[in-house]
Amino acid sequence: MTDKTPIAILISGRGSNMAALIEASRAADCPYEVILVASNDPEAAGLDHARAAGIATFAHSHKGLKRGEFDAIIDAALREAGVRFVALAGYMRILSEGFIAGWEGRIVNIHPSLLPKYKGLDTHQRAIEAGDAEGGCSVHVVTPELDDGEVIAQARVPILPGDTPETLADRVLIEEHRLYPDALAAYIRSHG
Numbered sequence: 001m002t003d004k005t006p007i008a009i010l011i012s013g014r015g016s017n018m019a020a021l022i023e024a025s026r027a028a029d030c031p032y033e034v035i036l037v038a039s040n041d042p043e044a045a046g047l048d049h050a051r052a053a054g055i056a057t058f059a060h061s062h063k064g065l066k067r068g069e070f071d072a073i074i075d076a077a078l079r080e081a082g083v084r085f086v087a088l089a090g091y092m093r094i095l096s097e098g099f100i101a102g103w104e105g106r107i108v109n110i111h112p113s114l115l116p117k118y119k120g121l122d123t124h125q126r127a128i129e130a131g132d133a134e135g136g137c138s139v140h141v142v143t144p145e146l147d148d149g150e151v152i153a154q155a156r157v158p159i160l161p162g163d164t165p166e167t168l169a170d171r172v173l174i175e176e177h178r179l180y181p182d183a184l185a186a187y188i189r190s191h192g
């Protein structure tokens with residue numbers, strides 16, 4: 001038995017942030033335990049990593065389903081598992097209002113920009129094209145407006161001459177892996 005807060009991570013792809021959250025959760029003083037990794041893509045590479053780490057997985061394709069129908073399937077899986085908080089980590093689905101309402105204040109996301117700048121996609125390219133001196137990442141609470149909820153924590157990296165979206169993404173990703181576990185732990189400690 002553990003007295004850690006049970007969480008799920010939702011992924012759609014490689015799951016490197018998921019891996020960072022799982023790794024951090026092993027520390028005795030980490031307030032959360034990852035009890036489920038769920039994905040809308042049964043082929044997501046992160047699912048293999050989660051299974052190898054001994055974590056239960058749930059995969060169901062969203063294809064052919066209405067947004068609300070699909071979210072109800074995910075919601076049921078989370079509730080059946082006994083999840084209390086949900087961490088989005090490269091989850092490429094916009095969540096329905098109904099789903100978010102059922103988890104109000106208990107879903108967090110990591111976004112690869114210094115919010116409120118560059119909500120949505122292609123964040124690094126947009127930061128470079130704007131001539132910004134810095135890029136970065138933000139951990140925020142999920143609300144029905146895309147990438148709009150309260151920002152819990154941010155990390156900044158300089159944008160260097162010659163940076164491409166890929167080189168900038170690589171440097172920001174290193175910061176994501178540092179930022180997300182600590183920000184999620186702090187959030188759960190204060191809201192758990």
Ligand code: GRF
Pocket residue numbers: 011013014015016017018089090091110111112137173176
């Ligand atoms: C990360 O850059 C994250 O900020 C964004 O999607 C990417 C996911 O990468 N939301 P990974 O699947 O965690 O490796």
